[in-house]
Amino acid sequence: MTLAEGVQLVSTIILSVMMIGAAIGVVLLSNIVYSAFLLGGVFISMAGLYLLLNADFVATAQVLIYVGAVNVLILFAIMLVNKRQDFAPMPKAWVRRGATAMVCAGLFALLSTMVLATPWSFSTTVPSSAGAIKAIGRHFFTDFLLPFELASVLLLMALVGAVILARREFIPESAVTDLQATPLTLPERPRELVPVGGTPSQEESK
Amino acid sequence: MDFASLAAQLNTGVIAPELIVIGTLLLVLVGDLIVGRTASTRWTPYIAIAGLLVSVGALYFQWDATDTVSFLGSFNGDALSIVFRGIIALSAAVTILMSVRYIEQSGTALAEFIVILLTATVGGMFLSGADELVMIFVSLETLSISSYLLTGYTKRDPRSNEAALKYLLIGASSSAIFLYGLSLLYGLSGGQTQLGQIADTIAATGLDQSIGLVIALVFVIAGIAFKIAAVPFHQWTPDVYEGSPTPVVAFLSVGSKAAGFALAVRLLVTAFPLLNDQWRFVLTALAILSMILGNVVALAQTSMKRMLAYSSIGQAGFVMIGLVIGTDAGYSAMLFYLLVYLFMNLGAFTCVILFSLRTGTDQISEYAGLYQKDPLLTLALSVCLLSLGGIPPLAGFFGKIYLFWAGWQAGAYGLVLLGLVTSVISIYYYIRVVKMMVVKEPHEMSDVVKNYPAPNWNLVGMRPLQVGLIVSLIATSLAGILSNPLFNLVNGAVEKTPILQAAIAARKSVATDLKLQKAPRLTVSSLK
Numbered sequence: 001m002t003l004a005e006g007v008q009l010v011s012t013i014i015l016s017v018m019m020i021g022a023a024i025g026v027v028l029l030s031n032i033v034y035s036a037f038l039l040g041g042v043f044i045s046m047a048g049l050y051l052l053l054n055a056d057f058v059a060t061a062q063v064l065i066y067v068g069a070v071n072v073l074i075l076f077a078i079m080l081v082n083k084r085q086d087f088a089p090m091p092k093a094w095v096r097r098g099a100t101a102m103v104c105a106g107l108f109a110l111l112s113t114m115v116l117a118t119p120w121s122f123s124t125t126v127p128s129s130a131g132a133i134k135a136i137g138r139h140f141f142t143d144f145l146l147p148f149e150l151a152s153v154l155l156l157m158a159l160v161g162a163v164i165l166a167r168r169e170f171i172p173e174s175a176v177t178d179l180q181a182t183p184l185t186l187p188e189r190p191r192e193l194v195p196v197g198g199t200p201s202q203e204e205s206k
Numbered sequence: 207m208d209f210a211s212l213a214a215q216l217n218t219g220v221i222a223p224e225l226i227v228i229g230t231l232l233l234v235l236v237g238d239l240i241v242g243r244t245a246s247t248r249w250t251p252y253i254a255i256a257g258l259l260v261s262v263g264a265l266y267f268q269w270d271a272t273d274t275v276s277f278l279g280s281f282n283g284d285a286l287s288i289v290f291r292g293i294i295a296l297s298a299a300v301t302i303l304m305s306v307r308y309i310e311q312s313g314t315a316l317a318e319f320i321v322i323l324l325t326a327t328v329g330g331m332f333l334s335g336a337d338e339l340v341m342i343f344v345s346l347e348t349l350s351i352s353s354y355l356l357t358g359y360t361k362r363d364p365r366s367n368e369a370a371l372k373y374l375l376i377g378a379s380s381s382a383i384f385l386y387g388l389s390l391l392y393g394l395s396g397g398q399t400q401l402g403q404i405a406d407t408i409a410a411t412g413l414d415q416s417i418g419l420v421i422a423l424v425f426v427i428a429g430i431a432f433k434i435a436a437v438p439f440h441q442w443t444p445d446v447y448e449g450s451p452t453p454v455v456a457f458l459s460v461g462s463k464a465a466g467f468a469l470a471v472r473l474l475v476t477a478f479p480l481l482n483d484q485w486r487f488v489l490t491a492l493a494i495l496s497m498i499l500g501n502v503v504a505l506a507q508t509s510m511k512r513m514l515a516y517s518s519i520g521q522a523g524f525v526m527i528g529l530v531i532g533t534d535a536g537y538s539a540m541l542f543y544l545l546v547y548l549f550m551n552l553g554a555f556t557c558v559i560l561f562s563l564r565t566g567t568d569q570i571s572e573y574a575g576l577y578q579k580d581p582l583l584t585l586a587l588s589v590c591l592l593s594l595g596g597i598p599p600l601a602g603f604f605g606k607i608y609l610f611w612a613g614w615q616a617g618a619y620g621l622v623l624l625g626l627v628t629s630v631i632s633i634y635y636y637i638r639v640v641k642m643m644v645v646k647e648p649h650e651m652s653d654v655v656k657n658y659p660a661p662n663w664n665l666v667g668m669r670p671l672q673v674g675l676i677v678s679l680i681a682t683s684l685a686g687i688l689s690n691p692l693f694n695l696v697n698g699a700v701e702k703t704p705i706l707q708a709a710i711a712a713r714k715s716v717a718t719d720l721k722l723q724k725a726p727r728l729t730v731s732s733l734k
Binding site: 110111113114115117118119120121122124142143144145146147150151153154156157158160161164165 | 212216221228231235276277278279280281315318321322325328329332338340341343344345347348351352355358359361393394395396407411413416417418421
């Protein structure tokens with residue numbers, strides 16, 4: 001074993017232990033802020049594994065998107081909600097925990113048997129970190145062109161959907177009276193209409 | 207590869223119907239921004255419906271196309287996908303017809319609803335023809351994420367919020383499981399993403415009996431079964447169907463389900479020919495469970511939407527019979543049933559929407575005596591429900607008899623008998639509603655029916671609802687008797703689809719091999 005291989009092996013082990021430890025922490029800790037920070041640790045160690053696999057573009061994207069955007073967003077959401085809630089301990093909680101642990105252990109055993117028993121067919125192309133970005137770009141504009149373009153429709157719709165979910169509904173007063181005058185009703189969907197004129201005081205109080 | 211040759215290889219014409227829908231979507235979105243909400247309500251639904259119908263017309267012109275592979279193998283617009291894409295586009299068009307008044311009355315914006323619905327349609331249409339792992343996943347997510355948004359669209363209703371959150375969480379975990387299965391396929395085939403090449407590589411490397419392939423199959427089926435709401439992956443269905451806006455439920459139960467079936471056919475037939483018996487076995491189990499649980503639990507429901515939710519689980523079980531037997535007749539019976547199911551289920555949902563718009567409830571007991579006040583609604587709902595139950599001479603009867611006949615021909619006697627028994631159970635709960643509406647005397651009328659407002663079709667958005675009601679009523683009553691064009695369509699679709707023909711031929715040769723092997727054994731045992 002040369003020095004390079006030794007370094008690679010040791011770093012793989014360290015990164016894997018970091019990732020598994022952090023992932024277990026995410027699931028088991030009861031404080032959600034700790035879980036969110038540990039999730040960032042999981043993403044960082046995963047980026048390290050990508051680096052060891054010569055995929056430096058994927059590693060960069062992993063850090064930028066998952067740690068920089070997704071994880072920060074999760075932390076923002078937790079801090080905006082800012083609600084300390086202590087859950088009352090459930091009676092016989094250990095039964096559920098035991099069952100969950102057994103299911104997880106069984107699934108883990110099954111999947112590790114599968115990984116070890118399967119003779120994987122490895123890709124023969126030599127991984128090169130230098131041309132990776134070029135190769136990814138070429139794929140995006142040749143054989144993965146259609147999913148790449150469809151993803152833009154998906155993102156546009158996600159944008160519209162996020163705006164719909166986040167905005168406050170203002171219904172003009174005239175429309176309110178107009179709607180209520182119709183003989184048709186829809187009481188199965190209760191709605192509190194927010195008239196245009198009546199909100200500034202609420203806005204200020206917030 | 208220079209630009210001109212790349213553009214020629216892409217064969218963009220195949221996805222013209224989807225491009226039309228995307229264009230319509232952008233038109234609605236930008237038009238609504240320009241003219242404002244009140245002005246846009248008048249024309250956006252009709253533009254959307256026109257776009258969807260033009261898209262169906264474009265599909266018709268592709269029927270005889272021979273060069274169906276486009277985007278270097280990402281998308282395969284063969285005849286099978288054309289039928290599925292047509293079903294999804296039509297279901298979206300009928301859904302828009304029934305949603306105009308509903309969205310108006312729930313006080314939310316109509317144009318955005320239509321935009322998200324059209325995006326879901328685009329996702330479903332691409333999913334029907336997706337022939338490559340990345341394309342399958344992206345289009346599946348386009349369909350799923352827009353479905354979550356539609357489910358939570360009436361955001362001031364806490365039940366809609368709850369439904370959206372449940373759907374999102376269960377859907378995300380099922381997507382993750384599905385993606386794990388896809389990644390196993392990618393690994394097993396040494397980095398192939400096209401379904402046909404995956405199957406070839408796995409067969410060439412002799413991995414066909416490896417445990418990895420079986421686990422990939424199980425995970426992939428779990429993802430698909432979530433989409434078609436097959437038992438035991440159905441837990442989200444009743445709550446989501448009860449909480450979300452009713453037009454969305456109609457789309458989820460027809461359009462989204464059809465997309466799931468399209469994915470099931472293409473992925474299982476193309477990528478798992480080596481595990482043919484295994485996936486048929488798993489799907490048989492799912493079909494049996496869906497038929498029994500869906501139909502039996504529907505008996506106990508008091509809410510109309512929940513009853514239709516469980517009945518749609520049972521109906522998915524019937525459709526899976528056609529998929530499991532895997533013969534020519536089986537696949538075409540499946541397509542025929544989905545076509546018929548489109549009209550009868552959407553018709554039933556249109557009636558439920560109309561009733562809840564006028565009375566504000568969807569309890570089954572509140573339908574008592576409706577015949578006296580609104581004969582048209584009673585007629586349409588009765589015809590659609592009886593057709594769902596399979597009463598001759600309505601369309602559903604012919605759909606079911608074709609399915610069961612195909613199953614009997616293929617020797618799936620147990621499945622067909624179970625299908626017959628559960629159909630009888632389903633007739634009971636459908637007829638219960640019809641009886642509630644028709645048989646009750648005037649003094650047994652429920653309070654909401656006593657206060658039933660006089661039908662007024664001139665309000666905003668009521669005309670489209672009426673058109674949707676009449677169209678689905680006519681289609682449900684006549685599609686059975688005049689079913690010849692539909693039969694020609696589905697038979698042609700199966701005959702013209704190379705992947706299905708290859709699968710059927712492979713299955714036939716296996717069956718004859720088995721017969722040859724079995725024959726001597728039989729004589730030996732009879733001698734003894």
